[in-house]
Amino acid sequence: MKTITRYLLLTFVFVFSFTVFAQNGKIQSVKDDYRDFAYVKTSEVLLEVAKNGYKSVDLFQKLGNSFYFRNEMEDAVKWYGELMALEEVIDPEYYFRYALALKGMEDYEGSDKWMKKFNDLKPDDLRGRAFMSKVDYKSSIEKLSRDDIEVVNLEFNTELSDFGTTEYENGLVFASARGGGRKYRWNEEPYLDLYMVEKTDSTSYGEVKEINGKVNTKFHESSAVFSPNGKYMFFTRNNFFKLRYKEDDTGINRLQLYRATLSEDGTWDDIHKIHFNSEDYSVAHPTLNVTGTKLYFASDMPDTYGQSDIFVVDVNADGTLGEPENLGTSINTEGQESFPFMNTNGDLYYSSTGFPGLGGLDVFVSEELDQKFIGSNKNFSIKNIGEPVNSVYDDFGYYENLVTKRVYFSSNREGGKGSDDIYTFEVPECDQVVEGIVQDKKTGELIPNATVILFDDEGNEIERKTVGADAAFTFDLECEKEYLIRGEKEKYASDEKRFTTPNRKQELKLQLLLDKDEQEIEPCDDLAKVLDIPIIYFDFDKSNIRYDAEIEIQKVLAVLNKYPTMTIDIRSHTDCRGPASYNEKLSDRRAQSTRQYLIDKGIDAERLTAKGYGESRLVNDCGCEPTNESSCSKAEHQLNRRSEFIITSINGKSCDDKE
Known part of the structure; x- marks a missing residue:
């Protein structure tokens, strides 16, 4: 990701302290560019220094960072590798970054090696603990991946950055750098604005237009979400309000949340800052629950565990917000957690670098989090949603419509049109069929007239059938659900099978093997x-x-x-x-x-x-x-x-x- 996402996530300032005095002038010449995240220019100068044969921890850290934060993982691996080869004491965070860079090159074995070293040095770090608790994470991700989905790169993507989609009325609202004008120094692309495009069918769209009203400025805007009644829009913008551009003490302009109101003429006006915005930290990427009573967002505000965390805040009836609360360590790590999205079922999707994944930012889900977040309960389970949404690159901005089965997400993966693109797919219908037969456990003989009962995961009976002469049964099931099937017959001990249906259409076959519980005995029997x-x-x-x-x-x-x-x-x-x-x-x-x-x-x-x-x-x-x-x-x-x-x-x- 090469746009506003990095701007949110990079909230620290790098200080230059090279000991190579002969090169000090060149290094100092890009100090301001580096601080302002203008990495393209920085890396060129630092590369010249390295090519002249100079080596230092500081030099290789900065070179590695320059490529790492541009998601150019091949070069990041090279320079982080040079850093590790110095065998000097370094911040363990570089072990973590090196591990992620290796993963971005699909070198999972090498990545796991450095993650273990990172965990050895920082055993209390949530990222290392998450990795060590699930070392075989790749097999878990493979089980949740889908190979029956065709991902489409949307036709309105440009050669610049387009990302962060939400549905509004009969179209999509998203962020894009297509507007021209002054360029953002970090990636030499124009600043982001919010745009809207109407759908003509499921994958075709009309003309892309700037969103109506006073939302867009000469700085960044992105990540919009709309209240259920359509009256309010929350969105992300640089700290620029009423023509005043503000920076923190280190010279960084932070991201902030704003609320716009829909006027009678259909434009978005009456822009208000959220009361917990600050010049000292960023607040960004809002999403609302289905009732519009809770707003989730990403921030590096105080009480953040890592570089950015997911927070939640109550939404009052008048559109104002309460006080933010961190979702806790089940959701957040010392890494980057960003781009939350809450679907209508209350499932929280978000992107993270802190949990085991395929590389870069991966999309994770915590099911029914909105219902479970009550009082002090912060014990949530999460899972990596796998391919094709996730890849070795940055994958973020997940959005889904559970009615139309349409999913949108953003990624900087290979094969795209620009630095970030918006992708879409329709979730295939997922009907499961389980079939089987009822047999005698010892003899293998069929058991006609046996009763087969289907239960849900809580033991509630869904359906029962009496098998015929062929002792066969069939049930239609839902995907990604846990079931129990039990076979019963007089004079037999019951048999049952518990299973979870996969996330794709397929047929399941079972055998119910009943053991005789009552047998007729005669003389000469043993x-x-x-x-x-x-x-x-x-x-x-x-x-x-x-x-x-x-x-x-x-x-x-x-x-x-x-x-x-x-x-x-x-x-x-x-x-x-x-x-x-x-x-x-x-x-x-x-x-x-x-x-x-x-x-x-x-x-x-x-x-x-x-x-x-x-x-x-x-x-x-x-x-x-x-x-x-x-x-x-x-x-x-x-x-x-x-x-x-x-x-x-x-x-x-x-x-x-x-x-």
Whole structure:
């Protein structure tokens, strides 16, 4: 960004203290230009000094800054790199700038390296803490990025700077340097004015005209916002009012907020300064909430955490403002936070260099902040909105209309017509479809007539369906919403899936796997399979019941108590490893130990038989005879180490009858 944005953000003054006396005259010749941010001229002189072989911290800092603040990151990386190579003590802020410059060249690995060094030196800095808390920030940004959006460079952009869009009546109001006249020394472009253009369709526009009234002056104007009743306009201007141009003690002319009133003839007049404007700090880039009761803006006023922060102030019924309040460290960092925009849902969009991003200024959003900002509550969550809005360049001035789905934003990315351009796109329709089937968890068989219920993120039922013979279900969903889908059926334990739909149209597929909660049992059935009892482990060479085995045997005990006519045969098996005679005796002791446990728990001994079979009834080919060796894996041998609880009779029917 090469216009009024930099003017807001650069609120500090650089002091020259080069030790290279032979070059002192040339450096002093651009001192005033540097202070006034006329970087084009400054960099040329400083480059000449560097080309003559001179090196110093001060020289490389100023050279790096000259390119960094013009967003010429390749040269910024070069000179900040020279600064780092000196291996001298420098302000940690230069580590941060070097990291951002590297990110602007898409050198994310190098950027992360210097961000970690910055955090080591300033562990309490919010920018470093934000980075360290989310080192894998790029994957998070990728998830929120959109590849189904076509961004359009608006036809009325010029070769100069155009940025900062807001809708008004049937058109757009924006800032532009197209007016000609005296030039701003910093970027050699004319000063900014506010313009308006009417729409002819979604991406075509009529003639661009200056906004009506007494808003524009010979200095900068930008970033307008209109009250819901259309009566007031708040906008940004240099500290120039009633023909008086004022600077602070360091010679910097700050930005201020002004309010204009719509007159009966349709012009904007009756310009008033906002009462908390100051000659000592900047106030800029206003946005209003949907009711017009709160105004959000950017400033470097006292109580600012970084180079500029986002503030909020109440708007009174007569259009006057209350006292500003900083949004706090959830939103602001020691970096630059600027260009706030509040949509009609109460979501705050703004640009920042302090949180992990793709490079330069990135656009972030804090959803429903306007509703959440109550009393002392300043604990807000934010997220980087990703591509295509964000890039390795400066991306700012976000504006969206939730009714028309039209988005505008500004950027100095490559391929534009001027130093800053306005871009637009229409958010694609985002309908989600989730489909799936209901199956038995163990067998994979379809479960017809199951009920599938859709819930929102708070557990409120949205819709329910009964599946047919194909056990299939389908629901239409919204994008970027959290849902829960539950499958139910008598005699089954329910299964549910919680998920969040993405921000683009696609189909989601789910499986609901229901586990039988009630099964019919008959003679010859193995309760170990019915009750899903895993291997009952005994300590090595022991037959006493371990605690974890006791938990499983309790399941058998419960069934025996429920069905007093049931009798079972307890069978214990081993794998082939070890002598066969020993395995048989050990397994028999374990079977008898299990039987005795059930007897001790009140089961009649007449209902229980038990026997150990050792390795005589393997369920696979993992035998060890005759060499007493086996090529089977440990897992394959484990299949043979099992316990069975065979129902020998129940309700007058026996296993012999079934056979």
